[in-house]
Amino acid sequence: MSALDLDSFNATPLQKDPFDFIIVPSFIKSNFVPLIDRDYPQIKKAGSFPLQELQFGDAFQSLISELEGPKVRMAFEQKFNIDLEHRPTMITARGHCQAKDGRIHNDSKTKIITALFYMNTGWDQDGGRLRVLHSPDSLEDYAAEVPPISGTLLAFRRNNRSYHGHKTYIGERRVLQMNWVCDKKVIKRERRRHRISAWVKSILPNS
Numbered sequence: 001m002s003a004l005d006l007d008s009f010n011a012t013p014l015q016k017d018p019f020d021f022i023i024v025p026s027f028i029k030s031n032f033v034p035l036i037d038r039d040y041p042q043i044k045k046a047g048s049f050p051l052q053e054l055q056f057g058d059a060f061q062s063l064i065s066e067l068e069g070p071k072v073r074m075a076f077e078q079k080f081n082i083d084l085e086h087r088p089t090m091i092t093a094r095g096h097c098q099a100k101d102g103r104i105h106n107d108s109k110t111k112i113i114t115a116l117f118y119m120n121t122g123w124d125q126d127g128g129r130l131r132v133l134h135s136p137d138s139l140e141d142y143a144a145e146v147p148p149i150s151g152t153l154l155a156f157r158r159n160n161r162s163y164h165g166h167k168t169y170i171g172e173r174r175v176l177q178m179n180w181v182c183d184k185k186v187i188k189r190e191r192r193r194h195r196i197s198a199w200v201k202s203i204l205p206n207s
Helices: 006-011 033-039 056-066 070-080 183-205
Strands: 021-024 090-098 113-119 129-132 140-146 153-157 171-181
Touching: 006 021, 006 070, 021 056, 021 140, 033 056, 056 070, 070 113, 070 153, 129 153
Parallel strands: none
Antiparallel strands: 021 153, 090 171, 113 153, 113 171, 129 140
C-alpha cells in the first residue's frame, strides 16, 4: 500500500507566482506518519545528511523507495511539465535547525526540482515555517508559508527567482529533501562535501 497521496498531488494546481511551486498537506498519508516518524533517522546535530551516512528503520526505507520510484517521478514530470527520466535523485535528511538556517537563499543551478517532505508533529512556532519569496530582499514579501507539519510536501522548480527562507528557529525540525539534479557528478560532489561536513561536526560538538 502506498504511503503517498498521489491523487491529492495530481489534483493540486501548480502555482506560478513568483515561480513554479506546489504545496500538498498530508502528501504522506496520516496513517503512515507514525511509522515513518518512529523509523526516522536519529539526527542529533544541525545540517543536511546524506542517507548513506544515517541509520533508519524499515518504514522510512519504504518511503524512500517509493519516493525514488517511477510513479512519483512521472507525477512530478506531469505537474512541472518536465522530463526527469534521466535525471538522478539526491536525498538528504535534517533533524535539527540552528540560528543560521533559513536565511534567504536560492538553490544551486545543479538542482532542477526540490521537494521537501516535513516530518514534525504539530508546529506552533513562528520560526521554521518556510516561505516562498517574491525576492531575495525580505522574508515578509512572500507568496506562501508552509508549517513543517508531518506529511506536508513543498516542491518547486529551481530558477533564478526561486528564493525561499524562514524565520529563525532553533531546535528539532525534521525535513527530508529530495532533488532531481543535472547529473551523477552533482551527487558525487555533494556526498563528498557532506562527508567532510559530517566529519567536522563529529569533532566539533557545538558545530
